[in-house]
Amino acid sequence: MKRLSLFLTIGLAGSSWVACVTTPESKRRQLNFIPDSQMNVLGAQAYQEVLATEKPLKGPLADRIVAIGKRIAEASGAHFDWEFVVLDNKEVVNAFCLPGGKIAVYSGIIPVAANDAGLAAVLGHEVAHATLKHGAERMSQALVVNLGIEAATISLKNNKQRDLILGALGIGAQFGIMLPYGRSHESEADKIGLKYMAKAGYDPKEAISLWERMAKLSGSRPPEILSTHPDPEIRARELAKEQPKVAHEYAQSIKQPSLPLAL
Numbered sequence: 240m241k242r243l244s245l246f247l248t249i250g251l252a253g254s255s256w257v258a259c260v261t262t263p264e265s266k267r268r269q270l271n272f273i274p275d276s277q278m279n280v281l282g283a284q285a286y287q288e289v290l291a292t293e294k295p296l297k298g299p300l301a302d303r304i305v306a307i308g309k310r311i312a313e314a315s316g317a318h319f320d321w322e323f324v325v326l327d328n329k330e331v332v333n334a335f336c337l338p339g340g341k342i343a344v345y346s347g348i349i350p351v352a353a354n355d356a357g358l359a360a361v362l363g364h365e366v367a368h369a370t371l372k373h374g375a376e377r378m379s380q381a382l383v384v385n386l387g388i389e390a391a392t393i394s395l396k397n398n399k400q401r402d403l404i405l406g407a408l409g410i411g412a413q414f415g416i417m418l419p420y421g422r423s424h425e426s427e428a429d430k431i432g433l434k435y436m437a438k439a440g441y442d443p444k445e446a447i448s449l450w451e452r453m454a455k456l457s458g459s460r461p462p463e464i465l466s467t468h469p470d471p472e473i474r475a476r477e478l479a480k481e482q483p484k485v486a487h488e489y490a491q492s493i494k495q496p497s498l499p500l501a502l
Contacts (some may be wrong), residue, residue, distance in 0.1 A: 259395060273393075279319075281378075325344050337488050344365075374408050378393070437485040
């Protein structure tokens, strides 16, 4: 603890960074001493790297998914430079969010989402990662663990830092220097994302159905202790408990149609 305290004292001295902040949505205290401006630059750089290696899906379906994302981003009330893309990769059942509101959805998750509201649950979760600043929190944790790296100089252009940064942002190796978003982050994003999708007019009950469908695909998943994601069945149960908390937002929203999604 003395070493950590010394690191934080040296690293934060003479700067305007805040080491511990309260998340506006969940009211949770988090370690975060990296400025939004720096995280947004890293997020934009990592986003461009992804776009350079993955093929975006084009056409009406992609446009529809992006429109859902933008509607949820608006419902969040957060003023980021939001960007949404659908990546044409049917083998990957996933989506991710980078700092500053850069969100990608792999086409492999579309059959599991099944309909607009199911996709809204996925996107609400990712939008929540951005508003909760989980990327900055993970990066701050990574810098504390790797005391030799100074926060003032973090950059994707530095090869020694690249793997750490991508891992902390949630798109690095699963078992690299640090794991992507932890299970507590995933649960927090589930709850806040549920509120966002409800405010945007998508039936929040579809979030439960989404994770029930996801559970059917997870027979070969590693034990939960080796994963950053809570078990899908647990997520479905926890989201069921959250339903009464978002009932008002959904009741007050402009209801959106939820048509089937198909590639």
